[in-house]
Amino acid sequence: MDKFGKSQPVKxxxxxxxxxxxxxxxxxxxxxxxxxxxxxxxxxxxAEITALDLEEARNAPGVHLVLCAQDLLDAGVKLGMDGxxxxxxxxxxxxxxxxxxxxxxxxxxxxxxxxxxxxxTPEQAKDAAELIGFDFDExxxxxxxxxxxxxxxxxxxxxxxxxxGLGDEDGTAAALAGAAHHLTYEIGDNRVxxxxxxxxxxxxxxxxxxxxxxxxxxGVWGPKKDLAAHLGMRPDDIRVTNPDVGGGFGMKAFMYPExxxxxxxxxxxxxxxxxxxxRTEAMLSDNxxxxxxxxxxxxxxxxxxxxxxxxxxxxxxGAYNSGFAQAIQTELFAKVLMGTYDVQDTYLHVQGxxxxxxxxxxxxxxGRPEAIYALERAMDYxxxxxxxxxxxxxxKNFIKPSAFPYTSSTGEIxxxxxxxxxxxxxxxxxxxxxxxxRRAASEAAGxxxxxxxxxxxxxxLGDPQETARVDFEEDGTATxxxxxxxxxxxxxxxxxxxxxxHTGIPPEKINxxxxxxxxIAKGGGxxxxxxxxxxxxxxxxxxxxxxxxxxxxxxEAFDVPPEAISFDDEKFRAKGTNxxxxxxxxxxxxxxxxxxxxxxxxxxxxxxxxxxxxxxxVAEVEVDPDTGLVQVVRYTVTDDFGNLLNPMIVxxxxxxxxxxxxxxxxxxxxxxxxxxxxxxxxxxDYGMPRAQDVPMVGFTTEGVPSTxxxxxxxxxxxxxxxxxxxxxxxxxxxxxxxxGVRRADMPFTPHRVWQMLNEEKGEIAxx
Numbered sequence: 001m002d003k004f005g006k007s008q009p010v011k012x013x014x015x016x017x018x019x020x021x022x023x024x025x026x027x028x029x030x031x032x033x034x035x036x037x038x039x040x041x042x043x044x045x046x047a048e049i050t051a052l053d054l055e056e057a058r059n060a061p062g063v064h065l066v067l068c069a070q071d072l073l074d075a076g077v078k079l080g081m082d083g084x085x086x087x088x089x090x091x092x093x094x095x096x097x098x099x100x101x102x103x104x105x106x107x108x109x110x111x112x113x114x115x116x117x118x119x120x121t122p123e124q125a126k127d128a129a130e131l132i133g134f135d136f137d138e139x140x141x142x143x144x145x146x147x148x149x150x151x152x153x154x155x156x157x158x159x160x161x162x163x164x165g166l167g168d169e170d171g172t173a174a175a176l177a178g179a180a181h182h183l184t185y186e187i188g189d190n191r192v193x194x195x196x197x198x199x200x201x202x203x204x205x206x207x208x209x210x211x212x213x214x215x216x217x218x219g220v221w222g223p224k225k226d227l228a229a230h231l232g233m234r235p236d237d238i239r240v241t242n243p244d245v246g247g248g249f250g251m252k253a254f255m256y257p258e259x260x261x262x263x264x265x266x267x268x269x270x271x272x273x274x275x276x277x278x279r280t281e282a283m284l285s286d287n288x289x290x291x292x293x294x295x296x297x298x299x300x301x302x303x304x305x306x307x308x309x310x311x312x313x314x315x316x317x318g319a320y321n322s323g324f325a326q327a328i329q330t331e332l333f334a335k336v337l338m339g340t341y342d343v344q345d346t347y348l349h350v351q352g353x354x355x356x357x358x359x360x361x362x363x364x365x366x367g368r369p370e371a372i373y374a375l376e377r378a379m380d381y382x383x384x385x386x387x388x389x390x391x392x393x394x395x396k397n398f399i400k401p402s403a404f405p406y407t408s409s410t411g412e413i414x415x416x417x418x419x420x421x422x423x424x425x426x427x428x429x430x431x432x433x434x435x436x437x438r439r440a441a442s443e444a445a446g447x448x449x450x451x452x453x454x455x456x457x458x459x460x461l462g463d464p465q466e467t468a469r470v471d472f473e474e475d476g477t478a479t480x481x482x483x484x485x486x487x488x489x490x491x492x493x494x495x496x497x498x499x500x501x502h503t504g505i506p507p508e509k510i511n512x513x514x515x516x517x518x519x520i521a522k523g524g525g526x527x528x529x530x531x532x533x534x535x536x537x538x539x540x541x542x543x544x545x546x547x548x549x550x551x552x553x554x555x556e557a558f559d560v561p562p563e564a565i566s567f568d569d570e571k572f573r574a575k576g577t578n579x580x581x582x583x584x585x586x587x588x589x590x591x592x593x594x595x596x597x598x599x600x601x602x603x604x605x606x607x608x609x610x611x612x613x614x615x616x617x618v619a620e621v622e623v624d625p626d627t628g629l630v631q632v633v634r635y636t637v638t639d640d641f642g643n644l645l646n647p648m649i650v651x652x653x654x655x656x657x658x659x660x661x662x663x664x665x666x667x668x669x670x671x672x673x674x675x676x677x678x679x680x681x682x683x684x685d686y687g688m689p690r691a692q693d694v695p696m697v698g699f700t701t702e703g704v705p706s707t708x709x710x711x712x713x714x715x716x717x718x719x720x721x722x723x724x725x726x727x728x729x730x731x732x733x734x735x736x737x738x739x740g741v742r743r744a745d746m747p748f749t750p751h752r753v754w755q756m757l758n759e760e761k762g763e764i765a766x767x
Contacts, residue, residue, distance in 0.1 A: 009648035012493040013507075014244075014486075023244040026216045030203040030274040035064055037262050037275035038125035040115040040132050041284060042107035045356035045676020046139040046150065049105055049114075053133030057117055060131055062124030065265055067116045069104035077264055078230040079104060081255070083321030086164050086330050094162030094352070097153035099320035101230070101257040107136065108152055108319035109356050110676055111284025116261045118273055141356045141676045145291060145316035152319060152354045159354045161317050164330045166337075166410060167347035175308035175345040179299030185381045187374050188745040191291035191316065191670040192663075193283050193680075194363055195688060196487075198246025200286065201276035202259050204266035211238045213263050216245045218253040219485045219525015220517040226255045227263055242515030248487035249660070250362030251287050253527050254323035258285075283681045288670060289363025291316040292329055292370060296378040299345075304388050306397045308345040309338060311374065315360070317352050322361035326352060332367025334410045335459035339375045340419045340614060341397040346409040356676040364660055365718040366528070368458055369725060376454040376726035380733065381743070390730075391427065394455055395420055405707075412459060414612050415707045417640070422702045423455060426616040426638035429700055435620070448623040448738055452731025456723040457614040460715040461528030464610075467521065468538035469602035470499065470546065472587035478503075479511040480539065481602075483523020484531040486514060489717060490649040491531060498536050498645055502543045503583045504570035522604070529715030532645055533611060537709050541603030549598055550586050557589060611706040613714035615639030617658070617723035619731040625739065628754030630666055630732055636698040637723065642706040642714040650716045651699045657720015658697050663689035665728035669747045687749065 017023050054066045072079055080098040088094060098104070103114045115132055119125035142149030147158040176182050202215040211233065215223055220240040228235045245252065258275050266273040277285070292315035299308040315329040330350050338346055383390035398419045399406050406414040435451050442449035469481040480499050484491060496510040513519055524534060547567045554572050555562040564575040571580045581589065590598035620634035637654055644650050667687030671679045680686040705712030725746070732748045733741070741756050 010493060010497055010646050012490045012649065014490065014492045025198055025244050025246060026201040026203060026214055027276055029214060029243055031205055031272040034203055034272035034274040035118050035120060035269065036122045036125050037258070037265060037273055038117045038119070038122065038129050039113045039258060040117070040129045040134065041281070042103065042110055042112040042114055044107065044136065044138055045110050045141045045143070046152070047107050047136035048139065049103065049107065049136050051133060051135035052115065054115060056131040056133070057128040060124065060128035062120040063117060063128045064120070064269055064271070065118040066128070067102065067261060067265065068114070069100055069102040072101060072264065075264065075268070076232050077101070077260070081257070084324045084327050086162050086326045088163045089165040094326050095153065095156040095160070097155045097320065101260050109358055110678055111358060112319070113257050113285070116265065118265045118269065141674070143355050143357060143672045143674065143676050145293070145353055145355055146314060147351065147353055152356060156354055161321065161352035161354055162326055162330070163351050165347065165349045166334050168345060169347045172308050172310050172345045172347040176297055176299040176310060179307050180302040181300040181386060182297065183300070183382050183385055184295065184297045185378050187294050187296060187377050189290045189292050189294065189370050189373055190664065190668070190746050191360065192289045192363065192668045193670055193686065194249045194251035194286060194289060196247030196249060196251060199277040199279060199282045200252060200256065200258070202262050203272060203274035204263040205272035206267045206270060208270065209237065211263060211267060212241070213238065213259070214241045214243065215259060216252065217242055217485070218248045218487060218527055219523065220515055221523060222525065223255055223259065224517050227260070230260050231264060231267065240517045242485050245485070245487040248526065249364045250366055250527060251289070252487065253362055253525070254287065256285070279683070280681045283686065284678060285358060287322050287359050287361035288318065289360065290370060290664070291360050294374040296374050298378055298382050300382070300386065304386055304393060304396060306341055306343050309343055310346070311337065311348045313350045315350060315352050316355055316357065318355060318357045318359035320359055322359035325359060325361045328362060328367045329370060332461065333371040335412055335461070336368050336371050336457050337410050338408055339372060340399055340417070340455055340457050342399045342403065343397070344409045357672055362527070364657065364721040368718070369661070369722045372454065372456045372722050373725045376456070377729060380452070380730045384737065390453060391423065394453070395423065413609060415609060416704045417612065417614060418702070418704050419455065419614065422614065422638050422640050423616050425700060425702050426618055426636055429638060429698055430618040430620070430634065430636035442622050446625070448625060448735040450621050450623070450731040450733065450735030452619045452621070452727045452729065452734055454617045454723045454726035454730060456617070456719070457612055458529065458715070458719050458722050460530055460533065460611045460613070462530035463524035464534065464607040465604060466524050466534035466538040467602060467604045468535065468542045469520070469600065470542050472584070472599045474591070476584060476588070477509045477511055478505050478584065479513055481513045481520045482535050483520055483525070483538070484514065484535045485526045487526060489531065489653060490646070494532065494645050494649055495535055495539060499539055499543070502540060502569055503546070505583055509584065529717040529719070531717070533709050533711070533713045533715055534607060536645060536711055536713065537607060538603055538605045540710065541605040542601050545603055546583065546601045549601060553590060553595060553598060554581065554586060607709050609708040611642065611708045611714040613639065613641050613716060613719050615719065615723060617727035619727040621728065621731040621735055623732065623735045623753060625757050628750035628752070628757065630748050630750070630753060632662060632693070632695050632728060635695045638700045638702055639716070639719060640702055640704050640714065641716045642703050643712040644701065644703070645713070653716050654699055654720040655697050657718060658724045659689060659694050661721045661724025662694060662728050665725050665746050666693060666748050669749070687747070
């Protein structure tokens with residue numbers, strides 16, 4: 001794109017209202033006088049419920065309703081929540097134990113919702129919840145993410161949720177056996193909590209005929225479908241809206257128990273009901289992320305060409321199947337199993353296990369960061385053990401540009417890529433040549449310095465289909481209706497500007513509508529970095545329909561044949577005349593002529609294939625051996641996102657992803673004790689990264705346009721997280737290796753790093 005063309009860095013228009021505190025969130029929109037819901041949660045990780053006495057709570061001041069599982073069943077509410085199931089290696093389905101909306105017979109993790117109190121004020125609801133008589137018989141607790149231990153569900157012997165495999169097991173074993181170098185590494189990936197700035201929340205109102213449910217989620221059509229199924233209502237009798245959202249990260253992509261209860265309570269009472277989580281409640285009940293241990297085996301020939309890759313993972317699902325949990329470390333992990341390396345002999349074996357902890361599901365990247373983290377840590381370990389430069393080892397094994405389109409060992413079709421070009425660019429941008437001098441300066445100051453590389457590839461997921469509609473309004477503006485849902489990514493700016501670029505309608509004349517199932521018939525919501533590619537493609541389809549529809553109308557109005565009418569992204573022009581009109585002027589002409597059919601245009605498009613963004617992250621860290629403190633002092637990213645809609649928004653997405661990956665690598669870690677109590681349930685105990693922990697991020701792009709969509713775009717929303725964890729971890733390992741440490745896992749907190757450095761012979765201390 002030229003300097004004054006499309007795809008320019010445009011400041012986000014929504015930021016003005018966000019920064020001024022005038023955003024409209026769920027908590028701002030709940031109807032005046034709405035009742036408040038509060039949930040009694042289990043104080044123990046595993047127990048049989050022997051008694052649940054609600055009467056005193058029901059008679060407490062201000063209380064309108066108290067609900068337990070039996071009340072929901074008696075009202076005809078479907079109690080069990082659905083979750084995606086994978087196929088085991090023997091062809092059977094993964095375990096499918098009931099996950100009740102409210103605990104039924106047994107509690108299985110600390111924080112599980114047992115009962116709900118609906119009252120006039122939050123304080124009254126909390127006070128009444130304390131009057132509920134909850135008696136239980138404690139059971140043995142299983143918190144370690146491995147098979148065995150106290151049985152949680154009868155449907156899952158040894159607490160194994162699934163046993164899944166993909167690839168050529170025998171062929172991979174043979175290739176490893178014949179390799180000149182067969183290397184094995186165990187790599188941990190610690191559990192984290194999403195901690196969106198705005199906690200989960202919703203409100204519901206029922207007018208006797210229709211339910212309106214407002215939620216701070218990642219789309220409206222999934223909740224609408226689920227509410228209809230659980231409440232026994234017709235979908236047409238449910239409206240779901242999704243206003244401004246203060247962060248989602250995959251964690252808000254799913255329905256949660258509180259949502260069904262809030263909606264049911266509003267229907268029962270005929271009054272609006274609202275619920276907003278507090279921070280500790282969120283930490284206890286939000287879907288967590290990651291939490292797996294992976295054993296990677298790599299087989300190299302004598303020239304250090306990678307021949308085979310075998311992965312065995314054990315992943316923690318928590319106490320129940322969440323919406324997509326079984327697929328995260330299996331189907332989604334497999335999308336990028338072999339990364340950017342040209343290897344066909346691979347095998348992935350994953351066991352999912354249940355534990356008496358909160359559910360684990362999608363967190364920014366959902367399976368792809370976990371796969372790339374394991375692979376890129378293993379590649380760095382292998383380089384050290386082979387005596388090879390880690391950058392050279394990657395270059396030696398990259399898929400070559402001439403090999404595209406390339407079918408990966410797990411069946412993904414990588415459309416395009418030029419990985420060496422991207423790596424060359426980041427090598428220059430990070431000043432790798434000057435690292436030796438910087439390391440020497442750190443050593444002179446008594447510090448350890450390390451440089452870490454991660455080369456990632458991402459698979460864009462989610463529904464490939466999307467819709468867009470553009471209406472021309474009587475006041476001379478246009479309204480675009482989109483099927484995606486912003487959680488803070490800047491959709492309002494990106495999609496209105498895209499429409500402006502392709503129609504000539506001034507951005508300030510474009511209204512933006514999202515997140516309303518009554519106003520938008522269908523959409524895929526947000527997840528899997530799908531929004532930019534799918535929504536822009538659908539919008540382009542709508543623009544094409546506009547042009548097609550207006551052409552014969554304007555030909556008649558201008559008294560020229562239809563083939564004389566053209567549109568140049570700014571104006572319609574009649575060839576051979578000086579007659580022109582803008583898109584808005586054409587709409588006004590149509591309105592004056594009574595042509596209402598020309599005032600609304602929509603399109604549904606479907607991408608023919610996935611795009612595969614990729615890139616290189618380089619972290620540079622300094623470690624204080626006296627305290628164990630790790631500081632990221634330089635951070636450089638070069639990405640291939642194909643063509644960009646708005647480079648400023650793209651860079652912001654990368655910055656956010658880097659911060660989250662860096663947080664997991666250095667400070668974040670969910671800890672349960674042996675009884676299943678969450679020890680990291682506040683920001684006093686859970687190590688969220690602070691501003692001082694995050695360096696300035698150098699960002700450049702080397703785009704290779706995708707062939708999987710007409711715009712040549714590749715999604716960017718999750719890429720920063722996919723690349724950052726391994727880059728930081730490899731940098732820390734590079735620094736610690738100078739002091740004799742051979743293996744180390746996240747998080748690299750000061751205490752853990754100090755232990756590593758002070759353990760005899762550099763062996764890792766037990767965490």
